[in-house]
Amino acid sequence: MDMTGEQKISAPRQTVWLALNDAEVLKACIPGCTALEKTSDTEMKAAATLSVGPVKASFTGNVTLSEIDAPTSYVISGQGSGGVAGFAKGSAKVVLADDGPEATLLTYTVKADVGGKIAQLGGRLIDQTAKKLAGEFFKSFSDAVGPHAPDADAETVEKKKGFFKRLLGKA
Amino acid sequence: MNENIDPRALDRPNSYIGKSVPRPNLPKLVEGRGQFVDDVVLPRMVHVAFVRSPHAHAKINAINGAEALKIPGVLRIVTGRELAAICDPWVAVLVHLAGMKSAPQYPLPLERATWHGEAVAAVVAESRALAEDGIAKVDVDYDPLPAVADMETALAPTTPLIHAELGDNLCFQRTNESGDVTAAFKAAHKIVEATFHTGRHTGVTLEPRSILADYNKGSGKLVVHHSTQAPHMMQGVFAKHLRMPEGDVRVICVDVGGSYGIKVHVYPDEVATVAIAKLMGRPVKFIADRLESFGSDIHARDHRINGKMAVDAEGRITAIDIDDLTGIGPYSVYPRTSAVEGNQVINLVGGPYDFANYRAKTTVVLQNKTPTCQYRAVGHPIATTVTEGLVDLAAEALGMDPIAFRLKNLMRDDSYPRTSPAGMKFEGLSHIKSLGRLMDMIDYPLLRSEQDAMRAQGIYRGIGFAAFIELTNPSPFMYGIGGARISAQDGCTVRIDPDGSVVAATGVTEQGQGTEGIIRQIVAEAVGVPIHTVRVVTGDTQTTPYGGGTWACRGAGIGGEAALQAGIATRAAALRVASAMLQASAGTLDIVNGNIVDRATGAVRMPLAELTRIVYFRGDTLPPDLPRELMQTRHFITKEFPFAFTNGIQASWLEVDVETGLVKLLKHWVVEDCGRIINPQLVDEQVRGGVVQGIGGALYEHCAYSPEGQLLVGSMADYLVPMAAEMPDIEVGHIETPTRESLLGAKGAGEAGTAGAPAAIMNAINDALRPLKAQVLAQPFSPERILQALGKVPT
Amino acid sequence: MKSPDFAYVRADTLDAAFRLKAQHGADARWLAGGQSLLAALAFRLSEPTALIDISRIDVLQGIAVNGSMVRIGAGTTHTTIGESDIIRRHVPLLADAVPHIAHTAIRNRGTIGGSLAFADPAAELPACCVALEATFVAASAKGERRISARDFFHGVYATALENDELLTAIEIPAAVAGDHHALIEITRRSGDYAMAGIAVALRRSDDKIDRVRLVFFALGDKPVVAHVAAGVLLGTDLVEDQIERAAKAVSADLDPPGDLNGGPEMKRHLAQVVLKRALLQILNNLMRMPA
Amino acid sequence: MTTNSITLTVNGDQVRRDVPARQHLIDFLRLDLGLMGSHVACEHGVCGACTVRLDGAIVRGCLVLAASLHGSTVETIEGVSDSGEIRDLQDAFIARNAAQCGYCTPGMLMTAADLLKSNATPTRAEIREHISGNYCRCTGYQAIVDAVETTAHKRRSSGPKP
Structure with missing residues (x-):
C-alpha cells in the first residue's frame, strides 16, 4: 500500500537532515525498534518488535539509505523477517524543505508490503496499521528533533530515550 | 445400447430405484459417530506440520531445524532432499493435451519455494501443537525472487521464468475451432462482445485435508487412512512414487467431510506425510489447518475470457469466438493436470445452443500462486457464464426477451444424437422441455410485472437465466487416454451372506452425496431384498473392486450400473441354486422381499436365508456340480459416448441494493435432466448444494492476492463462504432423459447446480441494473464492483 | 492452528x-x-x-441502574445485555447493537468489556459507547479511574488502558425523553464485520436537535465521531433535506482506510448511506410516535 | 508445557484431567475423552463445527480453554444423542437429508436445538439467521431449515409445552 504525509518540524533543515542520518535517532523513532546498528554509511542492521493489540511479531532485517541528496531527500527502506509471522518491507521517500529559517517541512511517501501469515490474516487492518506506524515514526521524529538546538546532540539523544521509554510503557 | 426400463413402472416390493429412501449412513452422522480421518488414533502415532513459504517465489538457501529439535516432543525435521531419496517426483502432463508442459514436483521442494503457502519443510512431533511449536523455531533462509503474479503478463518477454527448463511460462494452449468464424462475424446482423472474469476461489471443505499413514517396516505394508475421493488412484500414486508394489498399499477412507473435487488431487504435503511414515516406520498424521488450507488446497477458476457472439437478423446465433486465459500456479497438479479446466471451457462454451461457427482458444499459464485444478463443475461455471452472458447481451442488442431468444436458439429435443460445434457428442438432451418446465415453475409474466412495479418505487429486482450442459460419466477419453492412471471403469461385488443379507462392495466412494444410499437402493432392488438387509462397503482398496472413485458425477451412472449388473447377476446365481433345490426352472422363480417366490403367483417357496443356509453349511445336499456362486462382481464402462451429458436451466430472482451494492437473493429455480433419477431427494439436495456453491463463487468467495503474489486470505472472516441467512430457497424440477448406454440410465447430478448458478446470478444482477445502464461481468460480484458499475464509487 | x-x-x-x-x-x-x-x-x-x-470475578458481572446512570459490569456477556430489560429500556441502542455481534454462540461468551478493551475498529460496541457518552471504569492495583469513551480508543486495538489495568464497568447515562438512537451497519453476511456502520444518539426538544453524536465504525482506526456532519444537524429539526446535507458533509469527518471489501472511496460512499439510513430510521420512528 | 487440573461434568459423567493450558475444549473432548463427535474445522470461531453446550448455552468449543472449565458442565452431540433430547430433530435431519458429509452436522444440531429451546415457532428467516454461524458446504442449507421447521411444527402439535 502507498501513503503520504507531512510533518512540520521546529528545527532547521540541516538539523533535521543530520537526525535523519543518525542511527540513534532512527532507532528511537522507528516504532518498536530494539536495535539499529550501522554496518556502513548507508546500511544498518535492525530489530523491531511490533505490537498491535493481540498481534505481536519480532522482525530482524536491515535498513538502507539510498537516493541520497543531502540535505534535501533520501529513500529509507527496510525489510525484516518475522519468522513464522512472515515478513515486512517498506520504503519511504523523505523530502525536506525550508519552512522559514527555524523550521522544516518534511514530506514522506511510504510504500509498505507485508508477506506470509500477516498478509494472509491482516487484510482488514494492514492498511491502517501501516499508516499508523508511518505516522508514529514521523511524529516521534518530529518530537525528537524539533525542540532542540542543532548542536545539542547529546541532549537530544537523552530526550529521545525518554520518548522511547514512553512508547514502551504504552505498548 | 440398452432399452431402459422405468423402474417406477414396476411398483412391487423392493422397488427402491426412483424413490426418496433415507441414506443408511445418516444415523451415525447425526449422532457424531462417524469416522473421519482425524478420529482415527493409532499406537505410536505422531503428527506432522509444515513450514510454509511466506514468499511467492524464493530460493531456499538453508533450512535450520536445530532450535526446533531442542523442544521436547519435536522428533524430526524433514527436508525435500531427504524425501527425494525415497520418493520420486511427478510431472503432471497428459499426452492428449498436445504440447502441455510442467516441471517435476517433489513432496517438498529441493531449491525454491514457488508460492506463498507451499510446504518447504516438515516438523514431526508428538502432537500437532508441539509440531507447530517446532515450526516457529525452524529457520529458513530465503532469497526472495521476482514473482509471476499477473497471468496477463505471464508470457511477456520481460517476465521472469518460473521453471527455466521449460523455456517459458506457458503450460498449455489449444484452439477449438469449427465452421468459418471470420465469415460469420463478417455477415453478422449484430455482434456483442464482453470480457468476463471468474474469481479464483477454493473448496473450503469443512473437514480439512486429512491423512494418516502407517507403514509397517516388518511387513513392508503401508496403510493410509485418507480423506479422498479416489482411494484406488491414491493407492497407485503412493505405490508408484514410493517405489512399492501396489498390493502393499492399502488406502482406507470411511467418512469424508466434503470434497467437491478438492480431495481428488495429489498434494505434495500428503505424499510427504506418507513418505515420512515410511521413513520413520510409525503412523504419521497430517490434518491441514484452516490457515494452511487456504494456501495449499487447490484453487480454481482464475480466468479472464474475452467473448464475442454474432447473431443474424432473425435472432439466431451464428458464431461464438472466445479467448480464455487462466493462471494455474507454478505446477500443473498431478495426476489430472491443471490444463483440464481451460480445456473444458473451450469444450463447453455455447453448449446448449444450435449454431455452426465456433472458435475458442485457451491459454494456460504458470504463475507464483497456489496451484489450481479441478473443483466442482470443472470449467462449467466459466463456460456457462460466458455463454449465457453473451446470450443476454445478444438478446438485449436485438431487443428480444431473454427467454424468447433462448427458445429460438436452444438445440431441439428431437435433434439428437448430434455433435456440438465444440465437438461434444450429445446422446440426448432436453433443453426445450427443461425451459418449458422452468416456465411452469416461475410464473415469468408475474415476475416481470413485479419487477416493473418495484422499479417504480426505486427497488431494483432482476431475473436471470442460465441454460447449461454438464459432462458426466466420463470415459477413458477424459484422462486415461492421456496416460493418467485414473480409472473410468468401476466395479461392484454383491454377495449374499448366510443370514440372507446382502453386502455390496463398490469402487465408488461416499463423500456425503449419498453413494452408499443409492448403491443400497439399486442392489436391494436388483437382488430382490428389503433395503435394510443390504450393507454397502466403500472406501477401502483392499475390500472393494478397483474403480475410479468419486469425480465428474460418475457415482450413479458408472458405479450404479456396476451395482445393478452385479445385483442382477447375484440374483440369477441364487435362483440357479433355488431351481435345483425346488426342482423348478430358474425362469419360473424370482426373489422378492428376501424370499424365493414363484414368479407367476408370487407365492413364497423358500426364504433366501434358507437357501444360504444350505449353500454355506449343507452344500453336501446340493448336486455336486451345481454352481453356487452367491457373490458376483461386475464392472461397467461407457462404450458409445465419451461422456454422458446432462442439461438443465436455472433462474435467479434477486434484488440489488443500489446504494450499498449488496445483492439479496430472493429465489432460485433449477430444472435438471440427469437421466434416470435413483433417489429424487438426493438429486434435489445435490442440486441445491451445488447452486449454493455456485452462489459462493458468484457473490462472495475470492482468493485475493496482492500484486506481489501474496495470498491475502487466511481466515474465514476474510474468505467469505455462503451462510444460511443469505441463501434463497431453491426449487428443483426435473426432466428425465435416461442414457441408453446403461440399463440404469443414470447420468450425474452433482455439479449441475454449480455449473449454472453464477451465470444466472450475473444475468439477474444485470437485469436488475439494466435501467441504470450498469453491468457487472467480473466475479465475485462484490458490493464494490456493483457500486463501481453504478458509478457511485470510482473504479 | x-x-x-x-x-x-x-x-x-x-x-x-x-x-x-x-x-x-x-x-x-x-x-x-x-x-x-x-x-x-x-x-x-x-x-x-x-x-x-477474569470471567468469574463477581464484581465484573451484572447490569444495574444507579440513579440516572446504567452500570454494566465489564464481564457481562453480549447475550445478557441483549436480553436485559434494563438495557432495552434505558440503553436501547445497546440492545439494538447486540444482534449484530457475530452469532449466538459467540455472544454467549463474548463480553462487553472484552469487546471495548480489544478495540476492533469494526466493532459495534465501542461506537455505541462513544455515541452514548459512556464512561469506562478502569482498575489496577493502584486504584480506579474513569475514562470517557471518547478518550478511550486510540487506534487499531489500542486503548487508554495501561498494561496492568482492566475494565471493570461501563457507565452509560440512561435515556431520557427526547432521546433517539439508531444503529445501522452494512455487512456482506449476517454477523460479519461491518463494511461500514454508524451508531447515532441524539436528543431532541421543541422540534430541535439539542445534541447529536454520529459515530462511525469500520471507517477508521477507531470509532470516528463525525463532528462536521453533526454540526449540520444541531439546532435544526430532523427533516429529509437536513439529513441529505449532513450526509454530504460527512466526508470531511472521515479518512477511511481500504480493506479487502473495497477502497476508501467505497467506504466514504457507504458512510453516507449508513448516516442517511440511521437518521431516516429515527425520523420514521418520530413520525410513528403519537403526537 | 503448563497444565491445569480440572474436574467437570461431561455428558453427565464427572471427569478429572490435567490439561495443557493452551488446549481448547474440542481438543480436550477429542484427544482426552475420545468424544470425536465435535469437529475441529476452522479453529478460529467462524465455522461452528465445534459448537457444544457449556453450562446450558451453546459456545464455540475452539474458543474456550479446557483449563477454564473447572466445575463446568459440558454437553456434546454424543450426550444429547444418548439422552434422546434431540431425537426428533435428528430424525428430521435423516428424513430430510439435512446432512450430507456430516461434518458440520453435530454443531448444526446443537445450534438448531438451541433455537428450538427458546423459540417454539421460528420462521424460516429466524432459522436461517440462528444457524448463520454454522457453515455447511454440502446442503445449501434449505434441507436443514426444512428439518428444523418440521421439528418445531411437530413439537408444537404433539408434545406438551415445557
Whole structure:
C-alpha cells in the first residue's frame, strides 16, 4: 500500500537532515525498534518488535539509505523477517524543505508490503496499521528533533530515550 | 445400447430405484459417530506440520531445524532432499493435451519455494501443537525472487521464468475451432462482445485435508487412512512414487467431510506425510489447518475470457469466438493436470445452443500462486457464464426477451444424437422441455410485472437465466487416454451372506452425496431384498473392486450400473441354486422381499436365508456340480459416448441494493435432466448444494492476492463462504432423459447446480441494473464492483 | 492452528487478578470471554506468558441502574445485555447493537468489556459507547479511574488502558425523553464485520436537535465521531433535506482506510448511506410516535 | 508445557484431567475423552463445527480453554444423542437429508436445538439467521431449515409445552 504525509518540524533543515542520518535517532523513532546498528554509511542492521493489540511479531532485517541528496531527500527502506509471522518491507521517500529559517517541512511517501501469515490474516487492518506506524515514526521524529538546538546532540539523544521509554510503557 | 426400463413402472416390493429412501449412513452422522480421518488414533502415532513459504517465489538457501529439535516432543525435521531419496517426483502432463508442459514436483521442494503457502519443510512431533511449536523455531533462509503474479503478463518477454527448463511460462494452449468464424462475424446482423472474469476461489471443505499413514517396516505394508475421493488412484500414486508394489498399499477412507473435487488431487504435503511414515516406520498424521488450507488446497477458476457472439437478423446465433486465459500456479497438479479446466471451457462454451461457427482458444499459464485444478463443475461455471452472458447481451442488442431468444436458439429435443460445434457428442438432451418446465415453475409474466412495479418505487429486482450442459460419466477419453492412471471403469461385488443379507462392495466412494444410499437402493432392488438387509462397503482398496472413485458425477451412472449388473447377476446365481433345490426352472422363480417366490403367483417357496443356509453349511445336499456362486462382481464402462451429458436451466430472482451494492437473493429455480433419477431427494439436495456453491463463487468467495503474489486470505472472516441467512430457497424440477448406454440410465447430478448458478446470478444482477445502464461481468460480484458499475464509487 | 504454550490462571477477585498480573508480568493478558483473543492465539499472532481468566470475578458481572446512570459490569456477556430489560429500556441502542455481534454462540461468551478493551475498529460496541457518552471504569492495583469513551480508543486495538489495568464497568447515562438512537451497519453476511456502520444518539426538544453524536465504525482506526456532519444537524429539526446535507458533509469527518471489501472511496460512499439510513430510521420512528 | 487440573461434568459423567493450558475444549473432548463427535474445522470461531453446550448455552468449543472449565458442565452431540433430547430433530435431519458429509452436522444440531429451546415457532428467516454461524458446504442449507421447521411444527402439535 502507498501513503503520504507531512510533518512540520521546529528545527532547521540541516538539523533535521543530520537526525535523519543518525542511527540513534532512527532507532528511537522507528516504532518498536530494539536495535539499529550501522554496518556502513548507508546500511544498518535492525530489530523491531511490533505490537498491535493481540498481534505481536519480532522482525530482524536491515535498513538502507539510498537516493541520497543531502540535505534535501533520501529513500529509507527496510525489510525484516518475522519468522513464522512472515515478513515486512517498506520504503519511504523523505523530502525536506525550508519552512522559514527555524523550521522544516518534511514530506514522506511510504510504500509498505507485508508477506506470509500477516498478509494472509491482516487484510482488514494492514492498511491502517501501516499508516499508523508511518505516522508514529514521523511524529516521534518530529518530537525528537524539533525542540532542540542543532548542536545539542547529546541532549537530544537523552530526550529521545525518554520518548522511547514512553512508547514502551504504552505498548 | 440398452432399452431402459422405468423402474417406477414396476411398483412391487423392493422397488427402491426412483424413490426418496433415507441414506443408511445418516444415523451415525447425526449422532457424531462417524469416522473421519482425524478420529482415527493409532499406537505410536505422531503428527506432522509444515513450514510454509511466506514468499511467492524464493530460493531456499538453508533450512535450520536445530532450535526446533531442542523442544521436547519435536522428533524430526524433514527436508525435500531427504524425501527425494525415497520418493520420486511427478510431472503432471497428459499426452492428449498436445504440447502441455510442467516441471517435476517433489513432496517438498529441493531449491525454491514457488508460492506463498507451499510446504518447504516438515516438523514431526508428538502432537500437532508441539509440531507447530517446532515450526516457529525452524529457520529458513530465503532469497526472495521476482514473482509471476499477473497471468496477463505471464508470457511477456520481460517476465521472469518460473521453471527455466521449460523455456517459458506457458503450460498449455489449444484452439477449438469449427465452421468459418471470420465469415460469420463478417455477415453478422449484430455482434456483442464482453470480457468476463471468474474469481479464483477454493473448496473450503469443512473437514480439512486429512491423512494418516502407517507403514509397517516388518511387513513392508503401508496403510493410509485418507480423506479422498479416489482411494484406488491414491493407492497407485503412493505405490508408484514410493517405489512399492501396489498390493502393499492399502488406502482406507470411511467418512469424508466434503470434497467437491478438492480431495481428488495429489498434494505434495500428503505424499510427504506418507513418505515420512515410511521413513520413520510409525503412523504419521497430517490434518491441514484452516490457515494452511487456504494456501495449499487447490484453487480454481482464475480466468479472464474475452467473448464475442454474432447473431443474424432473425435472432439466431451464428458464431461464438472466445479467448480464455487462466493462471494455474507454478505446477500443473498431478495426476489430472491443471490444463483440464481451460480445456473444458473451450469444450463447453455455447453448449446448449444450435449454431455452426465456433472458435475458442485457451491459454494456460504458470504463475507464483497456489496451484489450481479441478473443483466442482470443472470449467462449467466459466463456460456457462460466458455463454449465457453473451446470450443476454445478444438478446438485449436485438431487443428480444431473454427467454424468447433462448427458445429460438436452444438445440431441439428431437435433434439428437448430434455433435456440438465444440465437438461434444450429445446422446440426448432436453433443453426445450427443461425451459418449458422452468416456465411452469416461475410464473415469468408475474415476475416481470413485479419487477416493473418495484422499479417504480426505486427497488431494483432482476431475473436471470442460465441454460447449461454438464459432462458426466466420463470415459477413458477424459484422462486415461492421456496416460493418467485414473480409472473410468468401476466395479461392484454383491454377495449374499448366510443370514440372507446382502453386502455390496463398490469402487465408488461416499463423500456425503449419498453413494452408499443409492448403491443400497439399486442392489436391494436388483437382488430382490428389503433395503435394510443390504450393507454397502466403500472406501477401502483392499475390500472393494478397483474403480475410479468419486469425480465428474460418475457415482450413479458408472458405479450404479456396476451395482445393478452385479445385483442382477447375484440374483440369477441364487435362483440357479433355488431351481435345483425346488426342482423348478430358474425362469419360473424370482426373489422378492428376501424370499424365493414363484414368479407367476408370487407365492413364497423358500426364504433366501434358507437357501444360504444350505449353500454355506449343507452344500453336501446340493448336486455336486451345481454352481453356487452367491457373490458376483461386475464392472461397467461407457462404450458409445465419451461422456454422458446432462442439461438443465436455472433462474435467479434477486434484488440489488443500489446504494450499498449488496445483492439479496430472493429465489432460485433449477430444472435438471440427469437421466434416470435413483433417489429424487438426493438429486434435489445435490442440486441445491451445488447452486449454493455456485452462489459462493458468484457473490462472495475470492482468493485475493496482492500484486506481489501474496495470498491475502487466511481466515474465514476474510474468505467469505455462503451462510444460511443469505441463501434463497431453491426449487428443483426435473426432466428425465435416461442414457441408453446403461440399463440404469443414470447420468450425474452433482455439479449441475454449480455449473449454472453464477451465470444466472450475473444475468439477474444485470437485469436488475439494466435501467441504470450498469453491468457487472467480473466475479465475485462484490458490493464494490456493483457500486463501481453504478458509478457511485470510482473504479 | 494450536495456540502457543502459555500459563492459565484464574482470578476470582479483582485483588487476585492484580496480584496475578504483577506476578506474571507485562506479557500476561487478561482473558475475559476470549472470543477474539483465543482466535488470535490460534493463529499464533502473539505469545503471551499467561492468560489471567477474569470471567468469574463477581464484581465484573451484572447490569444495574444507579440513579440516572446504567452500570454494566465489564464481564457481562453480549447475550445478557441483549436480553436485559434494563438495557432495552434505558440503553436501547445497546440492545439494538447486540444482534449484530457475530452469532449466538459467540455472544454467549463474548463480553462487553472484552469487546471495548480489544478495540476492533469494526466493532459495534465501542461506537455505541462513544455515541452514548459512556464512561469506562478502569482498575489496577493502584486504584480506579474513569475514562470517557471518547478518550478511550486510540487506534487499531489500542486503548487508554495501561498494561496492568482492566475494565471493570461501563457507565452509560440512561435515556431520557427526547432521546433517539439508531444503529445501522452494512455487512456482506449476517454477523460479519461491518463494511461500514454508524451508531447515532441524539436528543431532541421543541422540534430541535439539542445534541447529536454520529459515530462511525469500520471507517477508521477507531470509532470516528463525525463532528462536521453533526454540526449540520444541531439546532435544526430532523427533516429529509437536513439529513441529505449532513450526509454530504460527512466526508470531511472521515479518512477511511481500504480493506479487502473495497477502497476508501467505497467506504466514504457507504458512510453516507449508513448516516442517511440511521437518521431516516429515527425520523420514521418520530413520525410513528403519537403526537 | 503448563497444565491445569480440572474436574467437570461431561455428558453427565464427572471427569478429572490435567490439561495443557493452551488446549481448547474440542481438543480436550477429542484427544482426552475420545468424544470425536465435535469437529475441529476452522479453529478460529467462524465455522461452528465445534459448537457444544457449556453450562446450558451453546459456545464455540475452539474458543474456550479446557483449563477454564473447572466445575463446568459440558454437553456434546454424543450426550444429547444418548439422552434422546434431540431425537426428533435428528430424525428430521435423516428424513430430510439435512446432512450430507456430516461434518458440520453435530454443531448444526446443537445450534438448531438451541433455537428450538427458546423459540417454539421460528420462521424460516429466524432459522436461517440462528444457524448463520454454522457453515455447511454440502446442503445449501434449505434441507436443514426444512428439518428444523418440521421439528418445531411437530413439537408444537404433539408434545406438551415445557
